[in-house]
Amino acid sequence: MIKSILKKLIELNPNCIFINSSKIRAFVSNKGPLTKPNVSQTKVLRYKERSNATFANHSSNKELQSLFEEIRNTIKEKNRS
Numbered sequence: 001m002i003k004s005i006l007k008k009l010i011e012l013n014p015n016c017i018f019i020n021s022s023k024i025r026a027f028v029s030n031k032g033p034l035t036k037p038n039v040s041q042t043k044v045l046r047y048k049e050r051s052n053a054t055f056a057n058h059s060s061n062k063e064l065q066s067l068f069e070e071i072r073n074t075i076k077e078k079n080r081s
Helices: 002-012 014-018 062-080
Strands: none
Touching: 002 014
8 A cells, every 4th residue: 555655646746756666565563473572570679779678758648658668678688688
């Protein structure tokens, strides 16, 4: 379809003669890849933790507060090992 539209464009406007429609390849953008990439679900830290977990937790939301504390504890554990 794209090639036929370009051929019509060349017929309508001679300045478009340099469009080489034989080099155009079609693709479908609404479909995902045929194979899924092999990605590991577990991540391994390959660097030394640079934080020392001394940040203030000013969150008023209890859920966020506990999440920040969980992050703080994870950083402290990483620094111990």
